[in-house]
């Protein structure tokens with residue numbers, strides 16, 4: 001009998017996250033305080049983020065970090081997520097490749113973001129914080145945070161990129177359903193927002209503008225309100241390793257080990273989360289797994305960006321991050337994969353890419369939807385537009401296997417479902433979508 005899906009029992013779930021920094025031959029360069037340009041210290045970072053998250057951010061020595069009991073309990077509400085063998089997609093492509101995907105779309109929030117929203121809100125609650133704030137693009141992070149905040153009785157204020165706020169009302173409504181306050185960014189409610197709007201009253205917003213506003217809100221009342229982030233930061237990548245650690249055990253159940261691990265890339269959290277546990281065997285035991293970050297051709301920070309210090313936000317108030325970046329003022333094209341429109345890549349991933357241990361692959365918008373449709377029709381799951389980039393990269397690799405007559409084992413991360421992105425599919429089917437080139 002061919003087994004389609006692999007699950008772990010509750011007792012097999014990971015009880016620790018994996019901190020790859022401890023195993024890295026070249027450590028990432030430190031975050032810098034933007035005023036002093038000195039390495040950011042714990043007490044400075046903890047003006048913005050929960051203190052325990054800052055400790056994790058700066059931890060370069062411990063490879064394993066305990067997952068708090070209560071977080072493990074909440075993870076058990078939806079984990080393990082299935083590891084699925086994509087027999088349908090393999091057949092549609094007529095490829096000798098074995099294709100697996102980690103299906104993070106099946107939790108009730110619909111994306112992997114909840115894996116970090118839960119611990120971030122947990123630590124805020126532990127530290128006596130009452131309010132959390134954040135930015136969201138397409139709305140997945142905002143949704144995850146709104147729900148996690150509710151779990152711990154915290155008030156959430158979510159700045160949503162204006163273009164998404166207007167184009168994608170459903171996630172805004174869902175955030176409001178969980179009780180969050182949702183504000184379209186840039187807004188007049190912060191200085192950063194006012195400055196941006198004075199300069200450009202028609203600014204559509206970007207993750208950068210929304211981050212600036214949320215950070216400003218947190219830093220004006222650091223004793224009660226913390227900023228939370230759904231990607232980019234080291235501690236977010238750490239929390240997301242739960243996916244790769246599960247996948248490692250599940251691949252073992254399937255009797256396989258991946259030759260290539262593929263994930264879409266916004267700021268790098270799902271890519272890090274699925275890849276780092278496998279990367280550890282490359283670093284420790286000389287395994288030769290290849291790691292591919294699938295990014296939009298219109299926002300190609302890895303394949304076309306520069307490695308340097310840059311701000312995490314448009315207004316330039318976050319710590320300086322050593323990253324592959326298109327520049328913090330970069331205005332991405334209005335592609336449907338809202339979660340991939342960020343200008344830079346997290347510090348750990350950037351260092352690993354700089355050292356040649358992982359690499360990027362840029363995917364045009366139409367190719368991503370083409371792959372998304374093929375996946376929907378062969379596996380019965382409508383993927384998020386972001387996830388479509390990982391699928392497109394996997395399709396390329398599977399077709400290469402077919403051309404070369406070689407069987408490889410491919411694993412990709414299905415970060416979320418696209419049920420709330422139906423209008424994007426409508427536009428694609430009607431022929432109304434175009435490719436945007438990066439200039």
Ligand SMILES: *Cc1c(COP(=O)(O)O)cnc(C)c1O
Nearest residue numbers: 140231266267268269270339416
């Ligand atoms: C946010 C998001 C992404 C991209 O973010 P990363 O931090 O790069 O993982 C990808 N897919 C979905 C569904 C998302 O919500």
